[in-house]
Amino acid sequence: MANENLHQPFEIDYKELDKFPRTIRRNNFFELIYIAGGTGVQYINKNKFNYRKGNLFLITPQDIHSFEITTVTQFFFLRFNEYYIKTKSNKHKEWVERVEYILQNASHRPGCILKNKTDKPLIASLIESIIAEHANQQLYHNKIIEQIVNAIIIIVARNIALKLPKNIKENTGETVLDILHYIQQNIFEPKMLKAEQLSKHFRISLSYLGRYFKKQTGETLQQYISTYKLRLIETRLLHSDMRINEIAFELNFTDESHLNRLFKKYKGMSPTAFRNQAR
Structure with missing residues (x-):
């Protein structure tokens, strides 16, 4: 390399x-x-x-x-x-x-x-x-x-x-941008994405963290994490030959069926059907 x-x-x-x-x-x-x-x-x-x-x-x-x-x-x-x-x-x-x-x-x-x-x-x-x-x-x-x-x-x-959360604007506070960047950097480490860990890392009280994030982005922390994971899943389905169980393992889902349920909830179809439709 x-x-x-x-x-x-x-x-x-x-x-x-x-x-x-x-x-x-x-x-x-x-x-x-x-x-x-x-x-x-x-x-x-x-x-x-x-x-x-x-x-x-x-x-x-x-x-x-x-x-x-x-x-x-x-x-x-x-x-x-x-x-x-x-x-x-x-x-x-x-x-x-x-x-x-x-x-x-x-x-x-x-x-x-x-x-x-x-x-x-x-x-x-x-x-x-x-x-x-x-x-x-x-x-x-x-x-x-x-x-x-x-x-x-x-x-x-x-x-x-255009791909950032809907409420993010030019004058959005730096802290929420740092939180988004932190989530993206640690998306493969579930322990790092727990609210308690985010609260500690950014020195924001646990009770205020969720309200602050929702106000700044229009999404809850969990919604944003799920949405970002879905984007990564879509990328792998469209542009790689990874099997569904390999994607589930990479993104720390408990198993393939867990990934399937989340994907179907948001996309209305299974990952396999999504990949086949795209092809």
């Missing part, structure tokens, strides 16, 4: 490839990968996704990823680190932390991150502009490219934010 490092605040690259380097990569930075043309399969964290022109992928630090190319593919790479985000605005510390959280929240998910349909042609146009500026090297091209990069990162953050 190759560990990739970034030596500039951001880097751009454009390549046409018929074969992707065989090395499985793990970065210490964020990487946006836009498919300007071609088809194939994206592999990320043991999941896979069939890619095509117009897809945009976000690879977060520590994600393990690679591509298998089916038809010659034009890849546009935009790499940036947390330092780049922080230097954009020292005057707006909350906004910077918000963008950082949103980007981290996308971690470990396969597939195109553009959920807002109107953003797809906008991203295509912005990336074409970067490629043109980079090729022509006209006056102020570096400054113009930097401004376009900023716009792309904000558009990406907006699309990821």
Whole structure:
């Protein structure tokens, strides 16, 4: 496995490839990968996704990823680190932390991150502009490219934010964002997700914790944990060959039937039926 490092605040690259380097990569930075043309399969964290022109992928630090190319593919790479985000605005510390959280929240998910349909042609146009500026090297091209990069990162953050709990807003308190991040990091450790443990970790009284979380997110703690687990189950059903009992074991369900009951309660069908319908 190759560990990739970034030596500039951001880097751009454009390549046409018929074969992707065989090395499985793990970065210490964020990487946006836009498919300007071609088809194939994206592999990320043991999941896979069939890619095509117009897809945009976000690879977060520590994600393990690679591509298998089916038809010659034009890849546009935009790499940036947390330092780049922080230097954009020292005057707006909350906004910077918000963008950082949103980007981290996308971690470990396969597939195109553009959920807002109107953003797809906008991203295509912005990336074409970067490629043109980079090729022509006209006056102020570096400054113009930097401004376009900023716009792309904000558009990406907006699309990821569409997947956050419904009541999360730009002015939501940092504590609840920290709680969400903590839950996602510890989703495979049930003991860490008990209300008593959350209360102790965040120094919030047990009696107030539930009310605070519900007010901030519109969901109870248990509802959010179940919803997040369901998203992980869906990802594995759609983009991996894991068996149902393997998914149940990974997510610490008591057994396969327990996972089946939860999934059917929220989705109205069994995991097997969901996978078969998707295929």
